Amino acid sequence: MDKTEMAKVERYLRQTFANHSLRVVGRPKKTDSAEVYIGEEFVGVLFVDDEDGDRSFNFTMAILDTDLED
Secondary structure (H helix, E strand, C coil): CCHHHHHHHHHHHHHHHCCCCEEEEECCCCCCEEEEEECCEEEEEEEEECHHHCCEEEEECCCCHHHHCC
């Protein structure tokens, strides 16, 4: 995933979630994925799916049960 693609996906996610502190950051030594942050908090991984010539992006976010505690 190059910087241009990360910027496009970042704009899309910011618009979709109405959150301008969302950031897409490249991963060291990985070209098929990027990390997603809200502010300084890591929230998930963005993977590139380039199967059959149709390029898409999959966002994976884990929610721990400890995150749900009041």
